[in-house]
Amino acid sequence: MKAIQIDRFVTDLANISPKNVPSPKPQSPKALHIEITHAAITHVDLLYVQGLHQNNKRHVQPPFILGTEFSGIVTSAPPTSSLTPGTRVFGGGLGSFAEEICVDEAHVRRVPAQWTNAEACAVGASGAVSYGALVGVAQLKTGETVLVLGASGGLGVMAVQIAKALGARVVAVVGDAEKGEMVRGIGADAVVDYHDEGWEDKVRSFTLGKRGVEVVYDAIGAVESGLRSLKYRGRLVIVGFAARGGNMENVRANRILLKSAMVHGYRFGEDGRHDPQRTKDVWDGFMNLVDSGKIQPVIYKEEYRGLEAVPEALEDAKNHKAWGRAILRIDENAEKELQQHRAKL
Ligand SMILES: NC(=O)c1ccc[n+]([C@@H]2O[C@H](COP(=O)([O-])OP(=O)(O)OC[C@H]3O[C@@H](n4cnc5c(N)ncnc54)[C@H](OP(=O)(O)O)[C@@H]3O)[C@@H](O)[C@H]2O)c1
Incomplete structure (x- = not known):
């Protein structure tokens, strides 16, 4: 072959x-x-x-x-x-x-x-990864606001739609206007361009009393920016490092303490090796959303x-x-x- x-x-x-x-x-x-x-x-x-x-x-x-x-x-x-x-x-x-x-x-x-097979391929395992991160780890709830970092990527477009299906508000961070339009088309309530200086303040301006978002979904490796956008006692789930080119961020631990934040990593493949049933549940939960027509x-x-x-x-x-x-x-x-x-x- x-x-x-x-x-x-x-x-x-x-x-x-x-x-x-x-x-x-x-x-x-x-x-x-x-x-x-x-x-x-x-x-x-x-x-x-x-x-x-x-x-x-x-x-x-x-x-x-x-x-x-x-x-x-x-x-x-x-x-x-x-x-x-x-x-x-x-x-x-x-x-x-x-x-x-x-x-x-x-x-x-x-x-x-x-x-079609092409459409299924576009979803791949990304839907299950994002579902596991938002539902299994961050426990995102109806009415909460979630910041999706890397919203225009393969994982991000799934995260945006899963969050909307759960009844959350979505602030999407993207790199240009075309991508902004695309994420609005799949349900993002507000869009911020990461090239704008101080974009974290803009994220907070979309939240009640500018207090910040309840949940950050981070597929790009911007934990400090995520923490700046997060509400006191918020939850941040680290999914990937797409912005880092292989070089990891050094996060100042005091930023986590000052916000009483919960910061949690999620590694889909490894999680399945540790607990296959948990990953099966994640897949089943995601496929329920697909079957109800909420994921494109x-x-x-x-x-x-x-x-x-x-x-x-x-x-x-x-x-x-x-x-x-x-x-x-x-x-x-x-x-x-x-x-x-x-x-x-
Ligand atoms: N935890 C897990 O189990 C798991 C599973 C699969 C993948 N991952 C990881 O998840 C991450 C995302 O994967 P993917 O397949 O969704 O990637 P992708 O489709 O290539 O998307 C990458 C995203 O990152 C954004 N991005 C890149 N550079 C950026 C920067 N400097 N600042 C802000 N945003 C930036 C891109 O936005 P622009 O195009 O606008 O720059 C795009 O939205 C990767 O790090 C991957 O390794 C984790």
């Missing part, structure tokens, strides 16, 4: 290209074999290819196949699985920039009937066709061009053929 295999970390994204590698083999009795139709371009991929992610210190070392989120069609499954061959699925798994992947059943979900996939407008487009797509992500999820179309024909076949039955 063709795949983007990383034999050594790269600094110049133009140095990556697809090559022929052996097809993956199931590594456990619960593994599915899946033909990939679409893969998402995420911030994690951008870090993995350069060796800048914390996982590159141990778990993700060359050689490995790049890509972490995908959608596709099951081609073989264990006899006990409800995801029989022909089922459309989406989810997460290292090795998504490839024509085939093997992952355990727990890492994927059925594509909802109302979504947000696909970036550029088209990226085939594994050959990976360098360009990663470059666009690096240059802050993309918003929502940029989707790589690996084999759209497979999805179309399946739908035509079903229509004939």
